Amino acid sequence: MDCIFCKIIAGEIPSKKIYEDDEILAFYDIEPKAPVHFLVIPKAHIPGAAAVTPENSNVIAHIFETIPKLAGKLGIPHFRVVTNNGEDAGQTVHHLHFHVLAGGKLGEMA
Ligand code: 5GP
Ligand code: ZN
DSSP states (O other), X not given: OOOHHHHHHXXXXXXXXXXXXXXXXXXXXXXXXXXXXXXXXESSOOOSGGGOOTTTTHHHHHHHHHHHHHHHHHTOSSEEEEOOOSGGGTOOSOSOOEEEEESSOOOOOO
16 A cells, blocks of 8 residues: 555654554654654554544544653653644645654644
């Protein structure tokens, strides 16, 4: 499949991994928008937030249980979690991902 994040999961494209298990992967964003900026993704190819269903939504809870553990390890008690769905919202990679941004005073955002 021509999906950059599936290729990262498969190890075909290198990434700076923070955490991995059977269901999810966390790795640093290649173009950080904050002092700390990593992405958390399901290993299953879900195209975006609009494609979350009762059948695949368990992984979302797992991601949100994992984020505070990673934040604790990285020493970032204050963080922002963002997902962009659709091109007008800024989605450029069509594999569901949660941006975790931290490491200083973040600018205002909805
Ligand atoms: P989006 O714009 O879809 O919400 O977020 C996609 C994010 O993926 C962007 O912040 C972009 O910098 C990041 N990204 C795109 N390609 C790669 C890559 O090959 N490796 C890593 N680590 N991040 C990437
Ligand atoms: Zn994918």
